[in-house]
Amino acid sequence: MKTRIRRGAGLLLAALAVGAAAQDYPSRPLRLVVPFAPGGGADIVARAVAAPLANRLGQPVVVDNKPGGGGTLAADLVAKAPADGYTLMYTTPGPQMANPYLMAKLPYDAVRDLVPVSEVAIVPNVLVVNKNLPVRTLKEFIAYAKANPGKVNFASAGQGASSHLAGESFKQSAGVSIVHIPYRGTGPALSDLLSGQVQMAIDSIAVYKPHIDSGALRALGVATARRSPLLPDVPPIADELKGFDAAPVNYISVPAKTPQAVIDRLNRDINAVLESPELKEQLAASGVVPQGSTPAEMAALIRSEAAKWKKVIEVSGAKLD
Incomplete structure (x- = not known):
């Protein structure tokens, strides 16, 4: 009996300590870990969010690129x-939605x-082709790829990157035989796309828009359900391929067992920002669309997106060492 009482008292004291810590949160700087190098799309958005979030929390939010x-x-x-709410991750589909497969x-x-x-x-991503490819619409491109199986190459920022998985998803949805060419980053992929060494890519609007505007690349469709304000004349790929969506979601996560009161505080302030x-x-200048949610909504989105990318990965045979 005494043992049970002591155990119960210990649990109560631990719960009270967690509650007190949550009430005082945050009392020191936070660390926002970004899984990419400085200067990339995710890093830019993470830093744009970190500054106003720090103002609301009353503590610095330090971006740490890993x-x-x-x-x-x-x-x-x-x-x-x-699991105390002081280490956060700004992330994209890889760590929880794609990498498990x-x-x-x-x-x-x-x-x-x-x-x-x-x-x-x-x-938002956009499907682009080299200006010399003899197509002007997505429908024409699909017909061209079907008429020339294995002769159209699509570039990505690397094996397993969102641009790779977007291309594989398009390949499966359109029923075309196109060849994946992985690069070490978006820069080299863009270089070969502009020179015509590869013919197609699906990647960030922000990366390709200057080259679309110059006429070096031709935009055939945006990879979101709706048109992008940055490319208002470019229709969604979904207009031709029903349900197609390959825009990577960005979100913030924390270690499991982080107190719910801390998660709720972070969620409230992130959504306000x-x-x-x-x-x-x-963010609009880069074509990025701010999109908040509740923790439960984001958890449901992780499950649905993971199921989607699992299917794409299994069909494509994509692997990372």
Whole structure:
């Protein structure tokens, strides 16, 4: 009996300590881990969100870039960090939605070790082709690819990258035989796309828009359900391929067992930041659409997106070492 009483008292004291910590949260700087190098799309959005979030929280939010392993290095670091709300991850589909199916083994459990706080943004992609390809619409491109199986190459920023999976999803949806050419980053892929070494890519509007505007590349469709304000004359791929959507979702997650009160506080402040007219204007210049959510909504989105990319990965045979 005494043992049970002591155990119960211990649990009560622990719960009270967690509650007190949550009430005082945050009392020191936060660390926002980004799984990519500085200067990339995710890093830019993470930094744009970190500054106003710090103002609301009353503590600095320090962006810490940890690229490597397709996002697994950063995800493992956050998954194993103390579950106190001071280590967050700004992430894209890789760590929880795609890598479990791209990699034979992960150093963390993608479902149990990380929990979402909020969706942050949708980063619209666009399907582009080299200007010399004899097509002007998506329908013409699909017909051309079907008439020339194996002769159209599509570029990506690397094996397992969102641009790779978007291309594989298009390949399966359109029923075309096109060949994946992986590069070490978007820059080299763009260079060969402009020179005509590869003919097609699906990647960030922000990356390709200057070359679309110059006429070097031709935009055939945006990879979102609706048109993008940056490319108002370009129809969604979904107009031709029903249900097609390959815009990578960006969101913030924390280690599992982070107190719910802390998650709720972060969610409230992140969503408030995303409603800021200044942030919306800043992100719109890059074609990024701020998009908040509840933790439950983001968890449901992770499940549905993981199921979608699992199917694409299994059919394509894509793998990461």
